Every structure is written in structure tokens, then in C-alpha cells.
Amino acid sequence: MPNGDLQLAGYYAARAAEYERIYDKPERQAELQRLRALIPAYLAGRSVLEIACGTGYWTQHIAPVALGITALDINPETLAIARAKPLPPDRVRFETADVHALYPRHQGYSGAFAGFWWSHLKRGERREFFDGLHRALAPGAVVVLLDNRYVAGSSTPISRSDADGNTYQQRALDDGTQYEVLKNFPQAEELLAETPAAASGVEYTALDYYWVLRYALAG
Ligand SMILES: C[S@@+](CC[C@H](N)C(=O)[O-])C[C@H]1O[C@@H](n2cnc3c(N)ncnc32)[C@H](O)[C@@H]1O
Known part of the structure; x- marks a missing residue:
């Protein structure tokens, strides 16, 4: 794992x-309600690989409509x-895994x-990450990405940019520990330019606080 990823995982x-407090921000509730409908709808009836699932917030919303869901995260914590959530064990499986090493253990979703x-991928890491993700998927698979848009006054301010154009935030936990966290915010054009050339059904949704990208791999 690259050094920056070790820090991010830590x-x-x-x-x-403390993580799920991010879903309590009052100004974001209307959009989260919309996303809790949109994201499961994109994945209904599918065998889903969820990467970096964290505390399983989205797993719990996707699970009821998916054929099954394997949700991975690097952190047992x-x-x-996530495992403490009341989810059907016959259709939801959580696993400790690194998003950079999906295939061949994970394939055919x-x-x-x-x-x-x-947002936590460096600009120079995206291609490799998506190539790895796509190898874990079957032809025609649907890929859904959800992430933040930068909103002054609601988002943590950007503290610095590096020479490659990646942006960083300074974040504090409840115990006062400070972390510098890589957090990129894309332009729509940048995202769309990165979708695979053979992808179909590309849909980009920009809300105020969030963006969603959906595409299907070639069948
Ligand atoms: C921003 S959180 C997202 C959590 C969840 N997807 C959500 O939407 O609520 C990022 C997650 O990535 C996980 N993570 C960090 N590095 C990872 C890696 N190399 N492989 C898998 N998961 C990783 C962290 O443990 C954390 O749960």
C-alpha cells in the first residue's frame, strides 16, 4: 500500500x-434522502461489490434491493x-480487504x-484503481460512484494543494488528534473524461453537496 494510503487507513x-456523524449534517438531509433512493435503484437485482464500505452506511441501503453485496474495507474498526447492523447474512458479506488488491479474489460482480x-485517490492513482476495479466485474456491470462537492461553509476547507493538483484537508478527531487527509473534488468534465471509452449509460448527477456517477461496462 502506498504510504499516503496507510495514513488514510489509520x-x-x-x-x-465518530464517522456516521457526517450523515447528520442538517443542511444535507434532503439530498441524502434523494441519494438513499437513487443509489440502491442503480444496483437493484445485481451482485454488488462495495469497496471501502466503512461503517456500512450505504451497504444497509443497497442490501434490501441487491441480489447480494460483498462489502470491503481495510479497517476492522x-x-x-458495519457488522453490527441488522443485515441479512445470506445476502451481505463484510470482508477486510485492500481496494488495491481486488482481483482475482474478487471477480464476476x-x-x-x-x-x-x-476523492481519496490521487490523480495519478485513478487509472490503476479503476483498471483493478473493472477486472473484478463482469461484462455489462454497473459502476456507481458517490462523493462530495466542495461547499464553502459546509465542507472542511482545503488546506493545501500539491504539485500534481491534489488537494488536502486538515481534520481533527474528538480527541484532538490532527490528520492531513487527501480529498479531491472533481469537475464534471474530469470525471466524464475518465469513464472507460466503451462505457454506456453514463449518468452524472450533481447535487449541491454530492455528485453521483453511474456507468455500465461494455457487455
Ligand atoms: C470516506 S470513508 C467511506 C466509507 C463509506 N464508503 C461511506 O460512504 O460511508 C473511506 C473508507 O475507506 C477505507 N479505506 C481506506 N483505505 C482503504 C484501502 N486501501 N482499502 C479499503 N478500504 C480503505 C477506510 O477505512 C474508510 O472506511
């Missing part, structure tokens, strides 16, 4: 118990919270979901 392990993961 940050989310330490944040696990976040997965412990007809859907993929990644919530708030794109």
Missing part, C-alpha cells in the same frame, strides 16, 4: 466511532460497526459501489 480506523472513495 485516520479512518481512529475515526470509526469500521467493519465492526454485476455491480460496484464506492462511496466517498474517489
